[in-house]
Amino acid sequence: MHNIGSYEDRLKQNSWQLSEQELGYKPGDNINIGWYCSDRICQMGKGDKLALKWEGIGGKEKNYTYNDVRQLSNSIGNFLRQLGIQPGERVCLFMDRIPELYIGFVGILKTGAIAQPLFSAFGDESLLVRLENAETAAILTQKKHVGKVRKILDKLPHLRHIIVVDDAGKSALQDREVAFNMDESARIDNFDIYPTTAESPSVLHYTSGTTGMPKGVKHVHYALISIYLTAKWVLDLHEKDIYWCTADPGWVTGTSYGIVAPWALGVTQCVNDIGFSADAWYSFIQKHKITVWYSAPTAIRSLMKAGEEVVKQYDLSSLRHLASVGEPLNAEAVIWGEKVYGLKFHDSYWQTETGSIMISNYPGMKIKPGSMGKPFPGISGVVVDTETYELITEVGKVGLIGFKPGWPSMMRTYWNNEETYQKKFVNGWYIPGDRAYIDQDGYFWFVGRDDDIINTGGHLVSPFEVESALLEHPAVAESAVVAKPDFVNMEVVKAFVTLKPGYEASEELDLDIMNFIRKKLSPLAMPQEIEFVPNLPKTRSGKIMRRVLKAQEWGEEIGDISTLEDD
Amino acid sequence: MEEIRDVVLEYVKKEYMEDQDEELTYDTALISGGYVDSFSMVSLKRFLETKYKISLPDDKATPQAFDTVNNIVKLVQEFLNK
Numbered sequence A: 001m002h003n004i005g006s007y008e009d010r011l012k013q014n015s016w017q018l019s020e021q022e023l024g025y026k027p028g029d030n031i032n033i034g035w036y037c038s039d040r041i042c043q044m045g046k047g048d049k050l051a052l053k054w055e056g057i058g059g060k061e062k063n064y065t066y067n068d069v070r071q072l073s074n075s076i077g078n079f080l081r082q083l084g085i086q087p088g089e090r091v092c093l094f095m096d097r098i099p100e101l102y103i104g105f106v107g108i109l110k111t112g113a114i115a116q117p118l119f120s121a122f123g124d125e126s127l128l129v130r131l132e133n134a135e136t137a138a139i140l141t142q143k144k145h146v147g148k149v150r151k152i153l154d155k156l157p158h159l160r161h162i163i164v165v166d167d168a169g170k171s172a173l174q175d176r177e178v179a180f181n182m183d184e185s186a187r188i189d190n191f192d193i194y195p196t197t198a199e200s201p202s203v204l205h206y207t208s209g210t211t212g213m214p215k216g217v218k219h220v221h222y223a224l225i226s227i228y229l230t231a232k233w234v235l236d237l238h239e240k241d242i243y244w245c246t247a248d249p250g251w252v253t254g255t256s257y258g259i260v261a262p263w264a265l266g267v268t269q270c271v272n273d274i275g276f277s278a279d280a281w282y283s284f285i286q287k288h289k290i291t292v293w294y295s296a297p298t299a300i301r302s303l304m305k306a307g308e309e310v311v312k313q314y315d316l317s318s319l320r321h322l323a324s325v326g327e328p329l330n331a332e333a334v335i336w337g338e339k340v341y342g343l344k345f346h347d348s349y350w351q352t353e354t355g356s357i358m359i360s361n362y363p364g365m366k367i368k369p370g371s372m373g374k375p376f377p378g379i380s381g382v383v384v385d386t387e388t389y390e391l392i393t394e395v396g397k398v399g400l401i402g403f404k405p406g407w408p409s410m411m412r413t414y415w416n417n418e419e420t421y422q423k424k425f426v427n428g429w430y431i432p433g434d435r436a437y438i439d440q441d442g443y444f445w446f447v448g449r450d451d452d453i454i455n456t457g458g459h460l461v462s463p464f465e466v467e468s469a470l471l472e473h474p475a476v477a478e479s480a481v482v483a484k485p486d487f488v489n490m491e492v493v494k495a496f497v498t499l500k501p502g503y504e505a506s507e508e509l510d511l512d513i514m515n516f517i518r519k520k521l522s523p524l525a526m527p528q529e530i531e532f533v534p535n536l537p538k539t540r541s542g543k544i545m546r547r548v549l550k551a552q553e554w555g556e557e558i559g560d561i562s563t564l565e566d567d
Numbered sequence B: 001m002e003e004i005r006d007v008v009l010e011y012v013k014k015e016y017m018e019d020q021d022e023e024l025t026y027d028t029a030l031i032s033g034g035y036v037d038s039f040s041m042v043s044l045k046r047f048l049e050t051k052y053k054i055s056l057p058d059d060k061a062t063p064q065a066f067d068t069v070n071n072i073v074k075l076v077q078e079f080l081n082k
Helices: A007-011 A015-022 A039-046 A066-082 A099-111 A124-134 A143-155 A221-233 A252-264 A278-288 A297-306 A331-341 A418-423 A463-470 A507-520 A546-554 B002-016 B041-052 B069-080
Strands: A050-055 A061-065 A090-094 A114-117 A138-141 A161-164 A177-179 A201-207 A215-220 A242-245 A268-272 A292-295 A321-324 A345-349 A381-384 A399-403 A434-438 A444-449 A454-456 A459-461 A476-486 A490-499 A529-532
Touching: A015 A221, A039 A066, A050 A066, A050 A099, A061 A066, A061 A099, A066 A099, A090 A099, A090 A124, A099 A114, A099 A138, A099 A252, A114 A252, A124 A143, A124 A201, A124 A215, A124 A507, A138 A143, A143 A161, A201 A221, A201 A252, A215 A221, A221 A252, A242 A252, A242 A278, A252 A268, A268 A278, A278 A297, A297 A331, A321 A331, A331 A345, A381 A434, A454 A476, A454 A490, A459 A463, A463 A476, A463 A490, A463 A507, A476 A546, A490 A507, A507 A529, A507 B041, B002 B041, B002 B069, B041 B069
Parallel strands: A050 A268, A090 A114, A090 A138, A114 A201, A138 A161, A161 A177, A242 A268, A242 A292, A292 A321, A321 A345, A490 A529
Antiparallel strands: A050 A061, A201 A215, A381 A399, A399 A434, A434 A444, A454 A459, A476 A490
16 A cells, blocks of 8 residues: 555645654654654664665675664764854765765754755865855865865865764874764764754755856755655655665755655665666665665666666566656656566656655556656645746646745755845745646646756756856856757756867867866766857847757757847 | 776876775776766766777767776777777
């Protein structure tokens, strides 16, 4: 029996009240996600149950019970407190998918500080703007990444502590650095968890914007109410499940559904800190007997590319429920999943700002391949006119997705940017910036973004950020960055570049620019293709017309070019 | 072959290894080991094409073909001989 039961029946209930009841929370109580993810599960008699089964490079394995997570998160919390970290201060997690990242997240929340996870492949420039904006007080990182922090340290006066979690004493620690070995630390049984309340800030995730620098999305501890119930009903997590969320906690899926959801539900989760290959992933599922698998369209399409033969070499019979998130899952991938795994992927839709799943396909409900599904019970989801923001009632008419504000995990603001936050609400709706239509059965169908943001492999990349970084390359005069269609990643970054006098287009320069962006920003932001052009399309007022270039890439109509500058 | 192996090994180490103290061998799993992600693989492909004046078709530039330095050398040699 699926947790959700009948979708229609659930629509008649008050979902969030139900979630509060299941979590034993009453309005006005203290609520701390760190406590819910560890201490509460132990108090329920599951202290010896495995919380985390981890596998790293070279076949390294580590297992942690819920009692281990409770005690070790206490140790991390205590260490931070002794360093003088105060409630409300930002503590960054800048690590690969190692146990310290997952347990550290819980430990930070227990102190009342705000966890700020950042993708460990970020280059120094990406790291700098996010740490600067958040005025981060401490960063937990690994020896392999500490060099990037050192490079920008003199620009970060607020960063008081750099905590290196795997320093083996081989290299000398430098200014503001301190070593902390979680597994060897003294286990703390009783820790005075900070009495956070519903609106206390919990997590700060950064997301890309079209025209500005990355925005810090502030979430609060009350988000747990949404995350818990969506995981229960959409991912259908049960007591005996072995769960694998393939997302990196540097992004919101990796925290909401890669840490908080499984642990608040007391489920055993598996994590692998290795790169992608079909063999490695299938082997992981077979070995750990994964039952529920939450992945991303990019990974699914990569598995499609690897073919069906490799699937037959593994016993994947443990799998019972598959779900997907990141970018729209194409119908072919849903159909292929059913053919090779005997199970359909259930696509889900949400974003960093929403904090939890908003529209989804549910276990037991008919899946229309390629559809986003229907709004989660408790979420009022609509499509509104792109100009007037009035509700669209006409079946099949494309508009902007809108949600009625007020669900528990809704972002509370953009860090230091309330003005931009307020602009996300129009005519009483929260507007995520995606276009869709609703069919005659109430299913949502994704059409596209309403801005220039590039969704590559489920990660948002700001063209503005890449263009700004390109300008720092000595050869680049001007650039325009757009999305280019890609089978695996849906979109990839393409840059159109004009060169400064004295520079000539060449393969060497092309590679040099690629590597420049990869190291400065991240591999995701690195242009997968660079086209050197004599000039860029601009309006008469000098603004680069990205949409003209994007339309060319996608083979679409260019549209109105009456404002295009004459050459 | 020896020369290509060492050139590729040095390039991977210099460009993609965050921890310079970490040992990298000709058989270290680069892609499945998490040292080179699928996005960065494009720049590694571009390096090989530029350095050896070859063109590697996308269907040959698979994660498996790029997974170790030895695999990469085999791929490069295949196209050098064409």
